[in-house]
Amino acid sequence: MLELKNICKIYNPGSVNEMTLFDDFNLTVPDKQFVAVVGSNGSGKTSMLNVICGSILADRGEVIVNGNNINSQRDFERQRIIGRVYQDPSKGTCPSMNILENMSIADNKGKPFGLTRGVNKHQINRYKEMLSQLGLGLEDKLYTQVGSLSGGQRQALALLMSTMTPIQFLILDEHTAALDPKTADIIMELTEKVVREKELTTIMVTHNLRYAVEYGDRLIMMHQGKAIVDKDGADKKNINTEEIMKIFNEISVECGN
Amino acid sequence: MALLISVLEQGLIYGIMALGMYITYKILDFPDMTVDGCFPFGVVLAVVMIRAGVPPIMTLPICFFAGCFIGTLTGLINVVFKVRDLLAGIIMMTALYSVNLRIAGRANLPMYDYYNIFDNNLLNSLFEGPLSFLAGFQTVIVLLIITVVVKLVLDWYMSTKSGFMLRAVGDNDVLVTSMGINKGKVRIMGLAIANGLVALSGSIYAQQQGYFDVSMGTGTAVVGLASVIIGTSLLKKISFFKITTSVVIGSIIYKACVAIAIKCGLQSTDLKLITAVLFLIILIVTMDRKKKVKG
């Protein structure tokens, strides 16, 4: 279970650019729930994920994981049980290393990175099998530098890498936004499959309202640092895209964009 | 021929230093000025130790680890106190100047009458006996062996899990954090290994030159960077070389350029000027002026 309690965050305090983003923000995500988050630009979606992962610190409030306050844990400590995929496909992989090396790194998450061989040859077949499930032909490109893959291929690899080892939470920040619609659909299908197979507690920020409606057990719409829509269970199932679109347009108009 | 040998010797010694700078400049994107202090630090340690009777071969690992310590300090200044890379290096370089003077006790410290890794009973008897046909190549052969060993060890390290993290931190440090690893620690480790190699190179230089001089370090970083840049642009053309091999070859090419410049009538007092101009030319020719853009 993941809880955000009374989170307050002010950017650039004391300057002319001071901006109060979160003022007493609360969120509870039960185990194995798949939450889809939408919202206007600047509504605080990325900031919320950053607070959870420790990439930024809240001014006040608590981040609680499985009942334990993790405020004092640093980003890399928190991410031991979190898998994270970013909007930018280059953030989830190492461009100058090949697919095999990238997967070997990901496969070693949670274990020491010591002086043993970086690539374990015995795992190659397992990696190939995982890659072939992506259906992108990456299994034949083990020795290709990741930097030369397409955005979609890199994002698929990033998703695979972030969920290779046992993790509890999956944090996705517009991870299909940089992709063409067809590739985005493939990645979204993969995401659903992984989340359900591994029973991950997932927060997926998406710019795509259709994805938010079709996927996930719960839908949150954020606006100016608040969750203005929060539906789960049957409510979530009954939502249709038009309805959400209408609310979304209203808040967007209100912002003047 | 003598000139060729001398170029090779210098190139190989500085090649080890360049391998260190390859780690900082190319992998970590950290222009590390510590090198200007760390190289003579290796020199002075070796000279003082050999004068005190430490077996010459032992000065190599000792200087390596001492250099690791220096690199760790630069890393801590950069990572913990968030001083930017160039300044962290300059602080260390400035401090080391005095430290080196302290260790030496004076500005110039010779050790001509002591045995060293190039000149000792074992080697001399070998090169007078079974290897006599190689007389005259004694120093360069020893250097070749040391450099190859260092290169192979570095290659091996880069293929370990720890080495993977080092490569990853320069490539995409977000991924390192995602793996639950403290990227600051990895950077410090990279700086430590790099400066270990630099001090090791200094300790070898000491034994080839036979003395320490406090101004020995000035311009070392520039020589190292030039070698790395030559080496990596070379690699783009001839791809069957490992990057580490290319860097060492880059260093030899660089030393050859300097030798040619001096042959063409420039004085050895112009050396730093040659160094600077050559570096500029290399930067312009290889188009390595722009700072690497990182995500």
Ligand SMILES: Nc1ncnc2c1ncn2[C@@H]1O[C@H](COP(=O)(O)OP(=O)(O)O)[C@@H](O)[C@H]1O
């Ligand atoms: N590091 C930062 N410094 C200052 N302001 C920031 C920073 N990060 C985000 N903001 C501001 O906070 C608001 C929310 O940003 P963000 O969380 O990125 O929104 P979203 O992901 O929903 O588009 C925006 O107005 C943005 O300008």
Ligand SMILES: [Mg+2]
């Ligand atoms: Mg965002």
